[in-house]
Amino acid sequence: MSKLKIAIQKSGRLSEKSLELLQECGIKISNGNQKLKTVSSNFPIEILFLRDDDIPQYVEQNVADIGILGENEVWEKNRKVETIRKVGFGNCRLALAIPKDEIYTGISYFNNKKIATSYPKILTKFCQENHLNVEIEEISGSVEIAPGIGLANCIFDIVSTGSTLLMNGLKEVETVANSEAVLIKSHNLSGEKQKILDKLLFRIQSVIYSHE
Numbered sequence: 001m002s003k004l005k006i007a008i009q010k011s012g013r014l015s016e017k018s019l020e021l022l023q024e025c026g027i028k029i030s031n032g033n034q035k036l037k038t039v040s041s042n043f044p045i046e047i048l049f050l051r052d053d054d055i056p057q058y059v060e061q062n063v064a065d066i067g068i069l070g071e072n073e074v075w076e077k078n079r080k081v082e083t084i085r086k087v088g089f090g091n092c093r094l095a096l097a098i099p100k101d102e103i104y105t106g107i108s109y110f111n112n113k114k115i116a117t118s119y120p121k122i123l124t125k126f127c128q129e130n131h132l133n134v135e136i137e138e139i140s141g142s143v144e145i146a147p148g149i150g151l152a153n154c155i156f157d158i159v160s161t162g163s164t165l166l167m168n169g170l171k172e173v174e175t176v177a178n179s180e181a182v183l184i185k186s187h188n189l190s191g192e193k194q195k196i197l198d199k200l201l202f203r204i205q206s207v208i209y210s211h212e
């Protein structure tokens with residue numbers, strides 16, 4: 001019998017909750033996330049532990065059949081995958097922030113500004129929709145320090161409590177999107193794998209209801 005391959009984050013903010021969700025679905029997982037992959041002893045599933053950035057590509061290419069990751073990564077990577085449902089954790093927002101002493105004049109404030117971000121595609125789309133002419137500085141991490149070190153005027157990043165912005169002398173002025181962890185699937189699942197997925201989805205549904 002074939003196994004459904006699920007990709008989850010190896011180590012990061014979504015790792016523990018993703019494993020917990022599977023365990024709450026009654027799926028026994030033995031090896032933790034030290035290995036690259038592991039199988040369940042009581043459900044036809046194989047778990048692949050990956051960087052969240054790579055999950056959309058792997059699902060598009062059928063290396064994994066399904067995956068759990070932040071919807072922000074699904075938008076940014078823009079791969080051919082299907083978003084099935086939210087899974088009840090990982091809530092955050094994508095927001096624009098500026099130095100706290102600046103006077104914010106509305107969205108046109110960003111015209112001709114240099115914005116640092118790890119999400120250039122989402123930001124480009126937002127700027128096009130709002131007819132903003134900006135310069136986007138793509139960096140892979142520690143985006144919040146960019147204005148302080150003179151790399152950019154402002155930032156576009158993930159915010160959850162807002163304390164990182166505060167610590168770096170920034171203030172949030174526009175929320176561009178709300179994101180949370182979602183389950184995605186490949187467009188080419190076999191009938192057999194779809195059946196396993198339906199079973200899993202039924203269990204996920206019950207787990208999420210029981211949390212509400």
Ligand code: PRT
Nearest residue numbers: 012013051052053070090091092158159160161162163164
């Ligand atoms: O190694 P890998 O590539 O797998 O991990 P990663 O470092 O890219 O991702 P990770 O683990 O930081 O985040 C995984 C996913 O969690 C993100 O794609 C979001 O969908 C979700 N998420 C939820 C967050 C946050 N909350 C969050 N607060 N991702 C990042 N942050 C960061 C943010 O970038 C900023 O630096 O936390 C800081 C802000 O937090 P506050 O609470 O100070 O506002």
Ligand code: ZN
Nearest residue numbers: 051052053054
């Ligand atoms: Zn990542």
